[in-house]
Amino acid sequence: MTACLPKGFAAASVAAGIKASGAPDLALVATSGDAGAVSAAAVFTQNLAAAAPVQVSRRNLASSGRRAGAVVINSGCANAATGRAGLATADRTARIVAAGLGLERDQVLVCSTGVIGAELPFDPIARGVPALLASLESSEDALRAAARAIMTTDTREKLAAADLPNGAHVGAIAKGAAMVAPNMATMLAVIMTDADVPPEELQSSLAAAVAVSFNRLSIDGCTSTNDTVIALASGAGSVSRPLEPGELTAAFTAVCKDLAHQMASDAEGGTKTVRVVISGAIDDESARIAARKVADANLVKCSWYGADPNWGRVVSEIGTAGIEFDPDRVEVSYGPFTVCRAGIAAAHDEAALAVYLKGPEIEVRCEIGLGKGTGEILSADLTHGYIDENMGLS
Amino acid sequence: MTACLPKGFAAASVAAGIKASGAPDLALVATSGDAGAVSAAAVFTQNLAAAAPVQVSRRNLASSGRRAGAVVINSGCANAATGRAGLATADRTARIVAAGLGLERDQVLVCSTGVIGAELPFDPIARGVPALLASLESSEDALRAAARAIMTTDTREKLAAADLPNGAHVGAIAKGAAMVAPNMATMLAVIMTDADVPPEELQSSLAAAVAVSFNRLSIDGCTSTNDTVIALASGAGSVSRPLEPGELTAAFTAVCKDLAHQMASDAEGGTKTVRVVISGAIDDESARIAARKVADANLVKCSWYGADPNWGRVVSEIGTAGIEFDPDRVEVSYGPFTVCRAGIAAAHDEAALAVYLKGPEIEVRCEIGLGKGTGEILSADLTHGYIDENMGLS
Numbered sequence: 001m002t003a004c005l006p007k008g009f010a011a012a013s014v015a016a017g018i019k020a021s022g023a024p025d026l027a028l029v030a031t032s033g034d035a036g037a038v039s040a041a042a043v044f045t046q047n048l049a050a051a052a053p054v055q056v057s058r059r060n061l062a063s064s065g066r067r068a069g070a071v072v073i074n075s076g077c078a079n080a081a082t083g084r085a086g087l088a089t090a091d092r093t094a095r096i097v098a099a100g101l102g103l104e105r106d107q108v109l110v111c112s113t114g115v116i117g118a119e120l121p122f123d124p125i126a127r128g129v130p131a132l133l134a135s136l137e138s139s140e141d142a143l144r145a146a147a148r149a150i151m152t153t154d155t156r157e158k159l160a161a162a163d164l165p166n167g168a169h170v171g172a173i174a175k176g177a178a179m180v181a182p183n184m185a186t187m188l189a190v191i192m193t194d195a196d197v198p199p200e201e202l203q204s205s206l207a208a209a210v211a212v213s214f215n216r217l218s219i220d221g222c223t224s225t226n227d228t229v230i231a232l233a234s235g236a237g238s239v240s241r242p243l244e245p246g247e248l249t250a251a252f253t254a255v256c257k258d259l260a261h262q263m264a265s266d267a268e269g270g271t272k273t274v275r276v277v278i279s280g281a282i283d284d285e286s287a288r289i290a291a292r293k294v295a296d297a298n299l300v301k302c303s304w305y306g307a308d309p310n311w312g313r314v315v316s317e318i319g320t321a322g323i324e325f326d327p328d329r330v331e332v333s334y335g336p337f338t339v340c341r342a343g344i345a346a347a348h349d350e351a352a353l354a355v356y357l358k359g360p361e362i363e364v365r366c367e368i369g370l371g372k373g374t375g376e377i378l379s380a381d382l383t384h385g386y387i388d389e390n391m392g393l394s
Numbered sequence: 395m396t397a398c399l400p401k402g403f404a405a406a407s408v409a410a411g412i413k414a415s416g417a418p419d420l421a422l423v424a425t426s427g428d429a430g431a432v433s434a435a436a437v438f439t440q441n442l443a444a445a446a447p448v449q450v451s452r453r454n455l456a457s458s459g460r461r462a463g464a465v466v467i468n469s470g471c472a473n474a475a476t477g478r479a480g481l482a483t484a485d486r487t488a489r490i491v492a493a494g495l496g497l498e499r500d501q502v503l504v505c506s507t508g509v510i511g512a513e514l515p516f517d518p519i520a521r522g523v524p525a526l527l528a529s530l531e532s533s534e535d536a537l538r539a540a541a542r543a544i545m546t547t548d549t550r551e552k553l554a555a556a557d558l559p560n561g562a563h564v565g566a567i568a569k570g571a572a573m574v575a576p577n578m579a580t581m582l583a584v585i586m587t588d589a590d591v592p593p594e595e596l597q598s599s600l601a602a603a604v605a606v607s608f609n610r611l612s613i614d615g616c617t618s619t620n621d622t623v624i625a626l627a628s629g630a631g632s633v634s635r636p637l638e639p640g641e642l643t644a645a646f647t648a649v650c651k652d653l654a655h656q657m658a659s660d661a662e663g664g665t666k667t668v669r670v671v672i673s674g675a676i677d678d679e680s681a682r683i684a685a686r687k688v689a690d691a692n693l694v695k696c697s698w699y700g701a702d703p704n705w706g707r708v709v710s711e712i713g714t715a716g717i718e719f720d721p722d723r724v725e726v727s728y729g730p731f732t733v734c735r736a737g738i739a740a741a742h743d744e745a746a747l748a749v750y751l752k753g754p755e756i757e758v759r760c761e762i763g764l765g766k767g768t769g770e771i772l773s774a775d776l777t778h779g780y781i782d783e784n785m786g787l788s
Contacts, residue, residue, distance in 0.1 A: 046714070047710060047713040047714045048712075048713040048714070048720075048721060049709050049710055049712065049713030049714075049719070049721040049724075049737075050713070050721075078706070080706060080709075080710070081706050081709050081710075081721065081737055081738060082739075083722065083736065085738075086738075115704075115706065116704075116706025116707060116710055117704075117705055117706030117709070117734065117738075117739055118706075118739070119739070298692065298776070298780070298784070299784055302780070302781050302783075302784035303784065303785065305785045306784075306785030306786050308786060310509075310510075310511075311475075311511055312472070312474060312475050312509065312511030312512075313510060315443050315475050315510065315511070316441060316443055316475075316510055318442075318443065319441040319442040319443030319444070320440070320441045320442070320443075325442045325443070327442060327444075327475065328477065330443075340475065343443075344475060344476055344477040344479075344480075344511075345475075345511055345512070345513070382692070382781065383781065384781055386696070387696050387699065387776065387777065387778055387781065389696075390692070390693055390696035390697065390700075391696045391697065391699045391700030391702065392700050392702060
C-alpha cells in the first residue's frame with residue numbers, strides 16, 4: 001500500500017461523544033511542524049440548504065486568501081438545518097482548533113456528516129479537541145484512524161494516494177455511502193499533497209479532478225447538504241523539479257476516481273458497483289445526462305440487484321432523459337454481452353450473462369448511434385439493505 | 395358505488411394466453427349498438443422510446459380525425475422496444491378488432507402493458523379476439539372484468555366515475571403500480587362519457603385533467619414507454635342541456651384524480667400514500683419541481699416507509715431542486731405536526747406524530763416563504779416490497 005500521508009501533514013482522531021455508539025467521531029488533518037497555513041482549495045455542495053460547516057469553511061477559505069492549516073471533521077451529526085446556533089458551533093469549532101494550533105481562526109476548515117436537522121452540541125467538541133490536538137501524529141496509522149472517525153454508514157475507511165512525476169506525493173481520506181450524487185454530495189474528502197502549489201492552481205486542479213470523479217458518481221441521486229472536498233498543499237516534499245501543467249490535475253484525478261470507486265463499492269446496502277457508459281450521443285453533455293438518468297432509475301437499480309438483464313428499462317430511461325434519441329438505433333450491452341441491437345432484443349449467451357451479472361462489478365454500455373458524445377456514471381444497485389439503512393429512526 | 399360505464403359503451407375481456415399465468419390479459423372497451431366511431435382524444439407518453447401501440451394509436455387518432463369506436467388493451471407484454479415486428483402486431487391487432495366491429499382500421503386504438511423488450515406474439519391475440527368480441531356487454535361487471543384484465547403488478551382493479559351537471563356521465567378504468575411518473579407513466583386509462591362532445595373539446599378537457607392528476611403522480615420517477623390515457627364520448631346519454639365550458643374538464647379531473655390516487659395507493663410494495671405539497675415558492679412551476687424532487691428522493695421515500703420524521707432530507711432535496719430557496723425560511727409539516735420552523739427543528743408532539751406517520755395516508759407540507767407558488771405530487775413510499783417486485787426476472 002502506497003503511503004497516503006504526504007510530507008508536511010499529520011492526523012488525529014478521538015471519540016468525542018457525538019455518536020451515541022461511542023465510536024470515534026472527531027478527526028483532524030493538519031500541517032505538521034511549524035508549517036502553519038498552506039495553500040488550500042475546496043469544492044462544496046451546490047445544495048442551497050448548505051450545512052453550517054460548509055458556510056463557515058467557504059467564508060474562511062475566502063477571508064484567509066485560500067490558506068489553511070487544518071481541517072476538523074465530525075461525524076454523527078451533519079450540523080445542517082441548524083440555523084444560527086449551528087453556524088456558531090461550526091465557527092467555535094474552527095476557533096478552538098485554530099487556537100490550539102497557533103493558526104488564525106479563518107485558517108481552519110470545518111466539515112460535518114450525519115443526520116440533518118439535529119443540533120450539534122459544542123460540549124463534546126470542546127472536551128474532545130485538546131485530546132485531538134495532543135494525539136496529532138505524522139503516521140499512516142493516525143491517518144487511517146482519522147479516515148475511520150469520519151465514517152457514518154460507511155463500512156470501510158477510504159484512503160487513496162498517487163505519486164507526482166516530480167517526486168512529490170498526493171494522499172487523501174474520504175467518506176460516503178449514501179445521499180451521494182455529488183454536485184458535490186454527503187461525501188467528504190481531504191486531499192493532501194506535499195507539492196508546492198499556489199492556491200489558484202490547487203483550486204483548478206481540484207475542480208478538474210472532482211468534475212470527472214465525484215461528480216460522475218451517484219449512489220442514490222440525493223445531493224447532500226454537507227459535501228466538501230478540500231485540498232491542502234504543504235510544499236514539504238522533496239522534489240526534483242517544479243510540476244508541469246496538468247501533472248497535479250492528473251494525480252488529483254487518479255486519487256478522486258479511486259475514492260469515488262471506493263464509495264460506490266461501499267454504497268449503503270449495495271451488492272455491486274455498476275458503471276453506466278453512454279456513447280454515440282450528440283454531445284458529451286447529453287451522454288452524461290442519459291448515464292445519470294439510467295443510473296438513478298429505481299427500476300434499473302433493482303434489476304441490477306436481481307442480476308436481471310432488463311435492458312428495456314435502460315432504453316426507457318434514455319427515452320425520457322430529455323436528450324436526442326432514436327430508439328431504433330440503440331445498442332445495449334452488459335459487459336461483453338450485447339442484449340439489444342437496433343432497438344430490439346439480440347441473441348446472446350444467456351448462461352454466461354447470468355454469471356457476469358452476479359459479479360461484484362458490472363458495466364452497462366449503451367451506444368446511441370447519433371454522434372460522438374460519451375459520458376459515464378459510477379453507481380450501485382438498490383437493495384433491501386439500502387432500505388434497511390434508511391427507513392430507520394436515526 | 396356509482397356506475398362506471400356510461401351509456402353507449404360496452405366492455406369485454408378474455409384470457410388470451412399472453413400472460414404465462416393464464417390470467418385475463420386482453421380487454422376491450424367499445425361503443426355499443428351501432429354507434430360506431432365517436433369523438434376520441436388521447437394523451438400519450440413523452441418517452442422517445444414510445445411503444446409500438448402508442449405509435450399506432452397516435453397515427454390512428456390522427457388519420458381518423460380523432461374518432462374511434464374501440465380501445466383494445468393487452469397486459470403481459472408492453473410491445474415496447476420491439477421494432478417493426480412490434481408495430482405490425484399492434485397494427486394487426488387494431489385491424490382484427492376493427493373488422494369484427496365494422497369499424498375502419500384507424501378507428502381502433504391499441505394499448506399494451508408489461509415487460510419491455512419482449513416480443514408480443516400475435517397468435518394469442520388472433521385467437522382471443524373472436525371470444526372478446528362475442529362477450530362484449532354493457533354492464534358494470536364486464537367493465538370491472540376488463541379493468542382486471544389490464545392489471546400487471548396492480549393488486550386491485552381501478553375504476554372511477556363522475557356525474558356531469560347536465561345529466562351525462564363519465565366513467566373510467568385504469569392500471570398502474572410502478573414505472574409511474576406519468577408525463578404521461580405505465581399507466582393506462584380509458585375514460586368514457588356519454589356526453590356529446592366534439593373531438594377538440596374532448597382533447598382539451600382530457601389534457602387539462604391529465605395535467606393536474608396523472609402528471610402530478612410519481613411512484614418511482616420512471617416514465618414508461620406505454621403510458622396512454624384515452625377518452626371517448628358516445629353522446630348516448632340523456633341530457634337536459636349542452637355542457638357549459640369547464641364542466642367536462644371538471645368531471646374528467648375528478649375521475650383522473652381518483653384514478654391517480656388509486657394508483658398511488660396500489661404502488662408496488664407501497665405501504666402508504668403520500669401527498670407532498672409545496673407552497674410559498676416563487677411560482678407554481680418551482681413548487682411542482684420541488685414537490686417532484688422530494689417525492690422522487692429515495693432517502694425521503696425510505697423515511698416514509700419507516701415512519702421516520704426525517705424532515706432534514708426533505709429540506710436537502712428542496713435545496714437541490716434548482717429552484718429559488720432560502721433554507722432559513724422553510725417550514726416543514728407532517729399533516730398537522732410542524733417539525734421545522736424557520737429552517738430549524740421545531741418542538742412538536744412526537745408521540746402523536748409517530749402515530750400519524752404510521753397511517754396509510756400522510757401529507758408532507760413545505761412552506762418555502764418566498765412567494766405564492768404552490769404545487770403537489772402524489773407518491774408512495776419505497777419499501778422492501780418494491781425491490782422484491784422489481785429485482786426479479788420477469
